[in-house]
Amino acid sequence: MSDDSSRQQTQKDLLWGMYTDIRAHARHAETWRANAVNIVLVVSSALIAVIASDGQVKRDELPVSLLLVFIGFIGLAFAAAYTELYQRNRYRAEHLRAVLDERFFTAGDPSLVEVLTTSDTLHQAGTFYRWTRRLTGSTQRFWLVVPSLVLVTGITLVFVAA
Template identity: 50%
Template sequence: MADEMSDKIKMQKDLLWGVYSDVRAHSRHAETLRSSAVNYIFIIASALVAVIISDGNVRASERPLCLMVALIGLFGLAFVGIYTELYQRNYRRAIDLRNELDSRFFDGSDSTLAKLIASADSRHEATPLYRSSRRLLGSAHRFWLLLPGLVLVAGLVLMTLSA
């Protein structure tokens, strides 16, 4: 009977750990997709901007290209927003699963997964690099939204200049 119980507990732990690992992988995948999309947005937008300003002027005939730059920025904002939400959802699921692992298998222990991560985070957040980069840029998620926002603004400025 006790052996059956320990097998059941081991299966539960393995299942929780497997789901935790899977959710973390989904979270990383969303981050990778978001990063790749922003890179493609910059490549396409920079090629369009190079064509638009290649002669040193922004002409009315280039207005469709200017609109494309703005639309690429708008699409990028939507894409980054959606994938930020997807990342956050999977990240929060992973935190809940980790807390469940802590409560079931580390209850009463001095070292839980959450405590170890919180300790590492607090040491990292105390560094001057972390504080200055957060003060300058804010969170990484806002930074990712800023990049396609700049493409959108560039497209709108070019449209204004082409009028």
């Protein structure tokens, strides 16, 4: 009996450790994505300031405009890649949480999924949540907006400078 209890505790500890590790990887991907978008924003702001410093866009600013397109493209690719990485780790963690629920929350206590669903339902019923979701849509897509705007701005400036 003790061996079975010890085995179950070991399984629970391993699953919980994997769950927390994968969630940490997801948070790490979120941090990298946020940093990349921040860097794109800072660098593109500096490039736009250089382009617009004289009040007009001239042909000799074409290389800087092309650099802005490159920064926007790289930023968009980086944000998309780290969004995918975050999603992969989030789905892995949700699967591990489901396994934990299935194996260790069978005694009538609410499962982890039930607790989270109740919490999410209360949160999503709020006016602020509905307003922000209408405004921004998914937060995953929102992270792609800034690099996309930089890319579009760069392309526009290339055409103006050319």
